[in-house]
Amino acid sequence: MVAVRLPTAHGAFRAVGYLDRRTGVEQVALVRGDVAGEKVLTRIHSECLTGDAFGSMHCECGEQLAAALRAIADEGRGILVYLQGHEGRGIGLLAKLRAMKLQEDDGLDTVEANIALGLPVDAREYRAAAGILQDLGARSVRLLSNNPRKGEALERYGLDVAERVPLLVPPGAENIRYLRAKRERLDHDLPHLDGAPGPS
Numbered sequence: 001m002v003a004v005r006l007p008t009a010h011g012a013f014r015a016v017g018y019l020d021r022r023t024g025v026e027q028v029a030l031v032r033g034d035v036a037g038e039k040v041l042t043r044i045h046s047e048c049l050t051g052d053a054f055g056s057m058h059c060e061c062g063e064q065l066a067a068a069l070r071a072i073a074d075e076g077r078g079i080l081v082y083l084q085g086h087e088g089r090g091i092g093l094l095a096k097l098r099a100m101k102l103q104e105d106d107g108l109d110t111v112e113a114n115i116a117l118g119l120p121v122d123a124r125e126y127r128a129a130a131g132i133l134q135d136l137g138a139r140s141v142r143l144l145s146n147n148p149r150k151g152e153a154l155e156r157y158g159l160d161v162a163e164r165v166p167l168l169v170p171p172g173a174e175n176i177r178y179l180r181a182k183r184e185r186l187d188h189d190l191p192h193l194d195g196a197p198g199p200s
């Protein structure tokens with residue numbers, strides 16, 4: 001484990017790095033304030049190179065990452081765990097690019113594309129995230145997410161999810177199909193899509 005002060009566009013965080021000996025994957029959490037305690041505002045963010053680093057508008061990951069850091073900064077206390085190994089909902093970067101191509105060229109939705117590739121729709125697991133939160137002393141969390149299954153997955157590893165806090169970003173022409181598919185096929189709670197313009 002290593003911890004270092006990390007000044008960001010959203011103010012200073014502590015970057016706490018871990019090596020997950022079970023998987024060999026390096027993980028990092030950004031921590032603000034005193035997080036030992038209850039109901040810690042927490043974002044478990046799945047790696048998305050295209051969205052987080054390149055600003056891709058295919059998905060809303062990049063905007064969610066910034067919004068989560070803003071929310072934690074505003075609260076003065078919280079944790080963002082950035083999960084490597086989660087790229088493409090766990091199928092990896094190249095497979096995700098293939099899945100995006102099937103959406104772009106053949107009109108499949110994000111779920112159909114994974115299935116067409118013979119891959120799981122969601123292969124992510126959250127043991128590392130739960131372990132990191134426990135190590136940081138968070139006894140229960142308010143989870144920034146629109147995905148009800150994420151909280152359930154964390155609870156399977158013994159983490160107490162006190163509440164799920166919506167993390168909605170405004171839909172746009174490029175991500176509206178992806179967002180609708182998440183709502184209709186993956187049970188994401190996205191009430192702000194009602195009445196949003198764009199392809200159905």
Ligand SMILES: Nc1nc2c(ncn2[C@@H]2O[C@H](COP(=O)(O)OP(=O)(O)OP(=O)(O)O)[C@@H](O)[C@H]2O)c(=O)[nH]1
Binds near residue numbers: 049
């Ligand atoms: N397979 C696949 N993965 C994608 C696609 N677009 C984004 N992703 C990945 O999806 C992951 C994020 O998952 P989402 O389903 O968007 O959202 P979530 O994390 O379950 O839910 P929130 O907590 O509300 O953000 C990231 O790892 C992205 O790399 C896609 O078209 N296909």
Ligand SMILES: [Zn+2]
Binds near residue numbers: 048050061
């Ligand atoms: Zn993304």
